[in-house]
Every structure is written in structure tokens, then in C-alpha cells.
Amino acid sequence: MGAFVALLAGLGGVVVWCAVVLVRRGRRGSTENADGLLIEQAARLRAQQMKTDGRAFRAHPHGGPRSDSGARRH
Numbered sequence: 001m002g003a004f005v006a007l008l009a010g011l012g013g014v015v016v017w018c019a020v021v022l023v024r025r026g027r028r029g030s031t032e033n034a035d036g037l038l039i040e041q042a043a044r045l046r047a048q049q050m051k052t053d054g055r056a057f058r059a060h061p062h063g064g065p066r067s068d069s070g071a072r073r074h
Helices: 001-029 036-057
Strands: none
Touching: none
16 A cells, blocks of 8 residues: 555655646746747748748749749740
């Protein structure tokens, strides 16, 4: 019976530790160092570019009027 109580106490300690770690991570604001800020900025720019590319593809899925796909038909 004592081993069971020790096991539950150990599991309870692990659960409390995990909860504390997750709460502390959630409270952090933006990145504080320069490398992290650069990484976040690059990720935002990539996401914006991907979004723009997706919109352009939906507007002209087979190429725009200046595409070379059918320009040299003779």
C-alpha cells in the first residue's frame, strides 16, 4: 500500500511540475533576444509571401496574360 501511495505522490509531483512549466511558458511575451526577433520576422514575411502567392494563383491559376505558356504558338 505504501508503494501505491508513493507512486501516486510521484505522479502528482510530475503533473504539478508540468503545469508550472506550461503556465510559465504561456506568460512569456514576445521574444527578447535579437536572434529570436529576426527568426520571428522572417517567419512572418514567409507567411505573408505564401498568402500573397496563394491569392495570385487563385486569381490566375493558368498564368496571367503575360505568361509565356502560350505566347509562341504559330
